[in-house]
Amino acid sequence: MKLPIIALLTGLLMSANAYALTLQQAKTQGLVGEQTNGYLGLVVNNPEAEALMLEVNNKRKQHYQKIAKKNKLSTADVANRAAKKAIAAADKNHYVQTAAGKWQQK
Template sequence: MKTQVLVFFTALLLSINAFAISLQDAKNQGMVGEQQNGYLGVVKASPEANKLINRVNAERRSSYQKIAKKNAITLNEVANLAAKKAISATKKGQFVKNKQGKWVRK
């Protein structure tokens, strides 16, 4: 089951292509970062960052719900697995929120 979930996450990351350039730009500029809960967070507040986060997080939540239902697991379990994968995939120099709730550069 975990293999299916991980395969789906890979497909999910590729399916967010519409946001990839904007998301990568925002990450590279230090505006947004990955959080421990599987969702993006604001590092440096701006209207653009907030709009991007709302859009990407809504898409993630929708995808997480589909994965959870398909695999008979909770939304939180899916989000936690996604967080680990997203944080692992975060590039050096981009921000992640650590377990203490502080933004740190990877």
């Protein structure tokens, strides 16, 4: 009897992940956008989008630190360069932060 319960719990966990918000979905829905500091920002107050944003920003920070160390730069310098590229590469209708800190659709 234990096996069916374990299978059921595993299935529920896997199905929950299938419904998780992806970064592309969050950007397309206008929930998050690219900030001028190289990190995602929350455009609309949404708990699921906020959790995604925090996860992505943590990964970005780790990546920026790795690049900064390798190239003897500050993490902020790497993040600022990444921001320029991310904003330039943002899809039409995705949100990006202006120099004044306002959100606008590209």
